[in-house]
Amino acid sequence: MIQATALGRRFGDRDVIRGLDLDIPHDAFLLVTGGNGSGKSTLLSILAGLLAPTDGLLKVSAGRGEIGYVGHEPLVYRELTPLENLDLFGSLYRVAGRRERAGVLLERYSLWDVRDEHVSTFSRGMQQRLGLCRALLHDPQLLILDEPYAALDADGSSLLDDQLGELAQTRTVVVSSHMPERIESLATLQLAL
């Protein structure tokens, strides 16, 4: 699914990623660990197509419509409701039956009861849950999650555990985490930066 050779990314004079080789097969689960500033977020942004590498070669066998991404921001409009957000992205991702799919995800992530409230009134954890719903809406082949547990409470983390457990069997998943012990059992590959 992902092949990288001598991948590098430089910001000014600083090499954030240098000489990284990766070979992530389909249905693999890659856990990326590392301290602050080690380049985890940069790597995930590159894999998602948001950043271009400055060195090396990268091949990702998934189109834009097949990638689900959650970064440090939930990437949802705060002035819209959860349903409006998922309807917008469902339309852009050409999700068949997007309203039903949105309903299923909102129910699963305990956001159905607040589906018509503005996201700006949500806690950071609720926004993160909605961000996960957005990333999963189109049933992506490649799921890229950057510190997905960061804002989640115990219930939200548990929901994400279950979701990742299901996806680990059938999808390619790349997750960076400060809490690797939480998902270590799912990981088929590990990368320490």
Next chain:
Amino acid sequence: MTRAIAARQYVSDVAVLARKDARLELRSRDTVPAMLLFVVVALVVFHFAVPADLSEETERIVSFGLLWVALLFTAILGLTRAFVAEREQRLIDALVLAPCDRSAIWLAKTIAVVAFLLLAELIALPAFALFFEPVDAPTIAAILLANIGIAAVGTVLSAVSAASRTRELLLPLLLLPLAIPIIVGGIGASVTDEPAQFLAFLALYDAVFAIISWSTFEYVVTE
């Protein structure tokens, strides 16, 4: 995918994104009220700034010149806020990741900016008629054409400047030189007896810059 299906999908993406921008503005009311207030206040200030003893012809030229300046700065005010949500919440990443043609983001935003400008002009033109003189059909036609040009170029430049820390400074610095032909065409259409050539010039500007903006937007929002 056939061309017809792709075209229908493109139109659908543009409609969805433009509706989103309209909805965001209806909810936040951040941009249009500020534009309305600004254009009216600017015209009031200009009204007191124009000397009373000018000849009729000079006063007409000066008045329309000030109208066009007021409209251009009102547009800049709106354009400065065009990518606020996408910038502050990094939502441009979400839009760039979506599998739609990225030029659809530009076109939807351009349509939203034109709609906001039209709303501002609905107030500005009666105010201009009140403080200065009535607006004739060629002027209205020129303003409609200018809206398209300003929004088309301004949306790309707004996306460029949104990535900068000095975005409020950068947008006017980038847009004003490119807006000079619009001001020339607009004032020409407003004050001459033969506005057709100026309207044609504005239409040509719209076509050229819309094509350039449409084709370059992808490179602006991606690395």
